[in-house]
Amino acid sequence: MDKIIRVNMSDLSSKTEAVPAEWVGLGGRAMTSTIVAKEVPPTCHALGPSNKLVFSPGLLTGTAAANSGRLSAGAKSPLTGGIKESNAGGTAARMFAKLGIRALIVEGLPKDDKWYSIHIAKDAVTIKEETEMVGKGNYDVVNKVQARYGKPVAVVSVGPAGEMKMLSANISVADPESHIRSLGRGGLGAVMGSKKIKFISIDETGVPPVMPKDAAKFKEASRIFAKTLLDHPVSGQGLPTYGTDVLVNILNEAGGLPTRNFTSGQYAAHDKISGETMHDTIVKRGGQPTHACHPGCQIQCSQIYNDKDGKYLTSGFEYETIWGLGADCCIEDLDDIAMADHIMDDIGVDSIETAVMFGVAMEAGVLPFGDGKGVVRMLRDEIGKGTPLGRVLGGGAGQLGRIYGMTRVPVVKNQGIPAYDPRSVKGIGVTYAMGTMGADHTSGYAIATNILGVGGHVDPLSKVGQIDLARNLQIATAAIDSTGMCLFIAFPALDIPECLSSLIDMINAQYGINLKGDDVTALGKSVLKIEHQFNLDAGLSKEQDRLPEFFSLERVPPHNAIWDFSPAELDTFWNF
Amino acid sequence: MAYKIVPNLCNGCGACESECPNKAISHVEKVFTIDPNKCKECQGVYDSPMCAQLCNTDACVPA
Numbered sequence: 001m002d003k004i005i006r007v008n009m010s011d012l013s014s015k016t017e018a019v020p021a022e023w024v025g026l027g028g029r030a031m032t033s034t035i036v037a038k039e040v041p042p043t044c045h046a047l048g049p050s051n052k053l054v055f056s057p058g059l060l061t062g063t064a065a066a067n068s069g070r071l072s073a074g075a076k077s078p079l080t081g082g083i084k085e086s087n088a089g090g091t092a093a094r095m096f097a098k099l100g101i102r103a104l105i106v107e108g109l110p111k112d113d114k115w116y117s118i119h120i121a122k123d124a125v126t127i128k129e130e131t132e133m134v135g136k137g138n139y140d141v142v143n144k145v146q147a148r149y150g151k152p153v154a155v156v157s158v159g160p161a162g163e164m165k166m167l168s169a170n171i172s173v174a175d176p177e178s179h180i181r182s183l184g185r186g187g188l189g190a191v192m193g194s195k196k197i198k199f200i201s202i203d204e205t206g207v208p209p210v211m212p213k214d215a216a217k218f219k220e221a222s223r224i225f226a227k228t229l230l231d232h233p234v235s236g237q238g239l240p241t242y243g244t245d246v247l248v249n250i251l252n253e254a255g256g257l258p259t260r261n262f263t264s265g266q267y268a269a270h271d272k273i274s275g276e277t278m279h280d281t282i283v284k285r286g287g288q289p290t291h292a293c294h295p296g297c298q299i300q301c302s303q304i305y306n307d308k309d310g311k312y313l314t315s316g317f318e319y320e321t322i323w324g325l326g327a328d329c330c331i332e333d334l335d336d337i338a339m340a341d342h343i344m345d346d347i348g349v350d351s352i353e354t355a356v357m358f359g360v361a362m363e364a365g366v367l368p369f370g371d372g373k374g375v376v377r378m379l380r381d382e383i384g385k386g387t388p389l390g391r392v393l394g395g396g397a398g399q400l401g402r403i404y405g406m407t408r409v410p411v412v413k414n415q416g417i418p419a420y421d422p423r424s425v426k427g428i429g430v431t432y433a434m435g436t437m438g439a440d441h442t443s444g445y446a447i448a449t450n451i452l453g454v455g456g457h458v459d460p461l462s463k464v465g466q467i468d469l470a471r472n473l474q475i476a477t478a479a480i481d482s483t484g485m486c487l488f489i490a491f492p493a494l495d496i497p498e499c500l501s502s503l504i505d506m507i508n509a510q511y512g513i514n515l516k517g518d519d520v521t522a523l524g525k526s527v528l529k530i531e532h533q534f535n536l537d538a539g540l541s542k543e544q545d546r547l548p549e550f551f552s553l554e555r556v557p558p559h560n561a562i563w564d565f566s567p568a569e570l571d572t573f574w575n576f
Numbered sequence: 577m578a579y580k581i582v583p584n585l586c587n588g589c590g591a592c593e594s595e596c597p598n599k600a601i602s603h604v605e606k607v608f609t610i611d612p613n614k615c616k617e618c619q620g621v622y623d624s625p626m627c628a629q630l631c632n633t634d635a636c637v638p639a
Contacts, residue, residue, distance in 0.1 A: 064630040064631075064632060065591075066587075066589035208622070209595045209626060211629075215629070219631075219632050223632040223633055226587045226633075227587065290606075292590065292603075295590055295593060296590040297590065298588050298589045298590065300588075
């Protein structure tokens with residue numbers, strides 16, 4: 001029986017509700033953004049009593065569909081001031097779906113200064129005071145919570161950064177190996193911290209698998225879908241072999257790898273931090289180059305990276321983190337970056353926001369470019385411990401830039417710009433400028449078509465076609481983010497027609513409905529419009545749909561490319 | 577009595593692994609395998625082996 005669970009932290013109560021008619025057929029991002037837009041006052045303080053933190057599994061999560069295990073979290077973002085949806089792998093989404101929980105809505109703030117946990121099991125929601133885990137890092141929390149319950153319950157937690165309500169704080173989700181995946185962007189960890197929730201645990205005991213309405217039709221569609229993931233060169237070969245870090249050499253070659261706080265598009269030491277190098281290092285040290293971040297993932301772009309002594313150091317070691325601390329901060333030692341990644345997961349900060357922040361901090365002279373050991377120390381001893389400098393650094397790139405009087409501060413809507421220079425890859429620039437989430441490559445991944453030749457080719461250095469490309473990708477992404485599917489299914493979806501048609505067939509077989517391709521596009525459009533309206537009502541007007549001025553003043557080598565979209569051109573993005 | 581997974585039919589999607597009530601299924605390279613000592617064919621839990629119900633390539637068959 002599908003349900004909505006509301007937890008009210010003001011009086012520590014919970015209640016179970018039927019899914020309202022207007023929310024039936026929603027999942028993931030469509031669900032979180034719809035609920036936030038309906039129930040959260042856009043002008044509220046993101047860390048105050050009126051904000052709500054919403055979790056939702058996707059429409060296909062919990063089924064036998066490959067790659068369907070993403071969990072969405074949504075709220076008003078304390079970082080951007082606008083609406084936020086972030087999604088991650090891990091084991092929690094599947095358990096929410098198996099328990100029939102279409103959304104968990106956490107409201108209010110506790111009246112006292114205590115910390116709490118929420119435990120969700122079949123037919124029971126328990127809110128309890130928590131003392132043991134307070135101040136602990138995420139790795140410790142996951143291990144201790146699973147030991148407490150004596151089984152691999154799902155764990156959704158905040159680290160010290162979330163407890164301190166830092167704007168870069170993320171929410172962690174335990175993966176099948178009890179390692180960390182992250183609901184990374186937009187400071188959602190600060191929202192969870194404001195509600196004084198250290199962790200949420202979920203126990204699936206006694207609940208049968210999610211079965212489709214039409215089993216035969218589902219099986220047929222899921223077989224076709226899974227085959228398209230294997231057949232596409234990106235999802236079937238590139239990502240499984242090298243992980244997302246395969247992009248370092250590709251973006252360097254394209255001149256779009258932001259280097260030394262966005263002053264160049266190429267990094268001389270790119271080979272030292274590349275996916276190819278990482279792969280060889282992992283194999284040499286007995287790690288796992290290929291690993292699934294959630295049960296049922298067939299792409300397996302994650303990995304387990306060991307240190308020099310063959311001991312576990314980090315997993316889910318992503319291109320954006322490696323780019324940020326590598327090229328953008330000029331740290332050449334992949335082991336330093338891996339150690340930093342481990343600490344960021346443990347203290348619970350977004351590795352993109354934090355890496356972009358360090359790029360600005362290095363230019364500001366807080367520490368020298370290339371100082372990997374310094375980054376590790378500041379993460380552990382300043383941000384992790386909440387010293388005054390740590391609080392400054394933990395507020396993200398925009399805050400650091402303001403405090404140090406910097407002008408080269410790569411943020412949109414106060415959120416750090418990831419991994420791809422918008423001047424030399426203009427499609428992603430449009431996504432950064434116009435996205436409802438602030439600068440976010442995943443909201444409309446134009447790299448696919450600008451650089452990887454997926455879904456055709458649009459010249460990355462020309463303005464022609466970029467706004468249409470970014471718009472179409474953002475609409476499709478909003479729909480994919482609602483299914484619970486990993487965004488990487490977009491690679492086959494853009495090139496192999498059977499991928500999208502079988503995805504829709506799976507949804508239809510699961511629910512006994514009859515969606516068409518146009519309905520899915522309409523869902524994506526409606527999600528974007530709901531989010532855009534929330535942002536407008538929150539005070540994020542069209543003047544916020546812009547890149548920072550320095551992108552229009554400084555040309556970036558090697559192409560000497562500049563950001564040259566006019567405001568009027570950008571505003572046509574919303575013509576749909 | 578136990579089930580097995582035919583390696584060249586398995587596409588590695590992992591749908592079976594997380595729903596096996598006896599934790600008999602694990603990953604070997606890109607495909608999955610069933611430990612015959614742990615597999616009880618879901619007796620007492622489900623009407624028929626759940627891996628076979630979920631598998632989209634019909635790779636889960638009696639051993």
